[in-house]
Amino acid sequence: MGLADIAEGIEVTETQDDTGVATIDDTNVSLSERLEPFATELPCSVTDAATVLERYTACGSVGNAGQAAGLPPMTAAKTLYLLGESVSPATPLQREMLADWREGNLSQREVLELTGLNKTEFALAAYIETHEPLEGACVAVEGILAGQSLGNDEPLAAAVDDTLQSESGSIGSSQL
Template sequence: MGLADIAEGIEVTSEQRDRGLATVDDTDGSLVERFEPHADDLPCTPEAAATAVETHTTGTSVGESAERAGIAPMTAAKVLHRCGVAGVTPLSPMARDVLRDWLGGELSRTDALALTDATEAEFALATYIETHESVAELEEAVEGTLSPETNATVAKRDVLGETMSNPGSVR
């Protein structure tokens, strides 16, 4: 007995309804509204921060997210870091160790900059990231916005950073 024999006489009598994807949004208000109470922890306005985060979560680069938000790429990276987005630092793990040595007073800034092979802007951003923690309330505010792929892609780049000639150029 084959499939044709089994299916003989079967006919469709009703249509299936397309109900779309099921979503759960347990957030109260927009991202801007959730950012407003924590505006002092953001390096820009809550509106610009929300635009940068929302744009970045669609897979765009930090630079493009900054452009859409009307802020500098450095500011967008700071926003993403404060909101708990992993891997916004332009330095590899080993270069971050060198930066920490400089912050701890074990190296001069000139030596640390040379050893990290970073530009002034990359070094400044990495310093900000090392000296400013992410904010738990901002992380909670974007929790439903960030996709697992966003942080996974960045984490993969972070792990592979040592194998790249210029980790800061990777998006």
């Protein structure tokens, strides 16, 4: 195949069609309204989910976000995860051990001993490993979490750990 064969059918024009700029303006749509289509898939109401997301982006603390919405930290963490935020307390190696637990190769006790996760961290990590974020909801809130600032230099892992050990007491796996 020669160059002429490759270029066959290509046309050169002197003008270009102006198609304009594609825009999506949802500034008049509240966060709750954007989350409404996912109401049945969220672990809380869309109003509470919006409050959690707004407070989390303002302060970077899962516990404070849950408290603002009147929710336990575990529910706030699950909500943030389903909306696309990385809140897993487990490292990649710990997640491999969780996979072994899900497959029945390790008991929960063995996983807790080997990973060093406490029961609350284990419960959240198990939820994350067995659920997928809500793709459509992630798109609906796109950009909100991207602009999130922790306000101080505290790493996200510390914020998640702080949340799970919050003043409201630890959260057991029975609250999943």
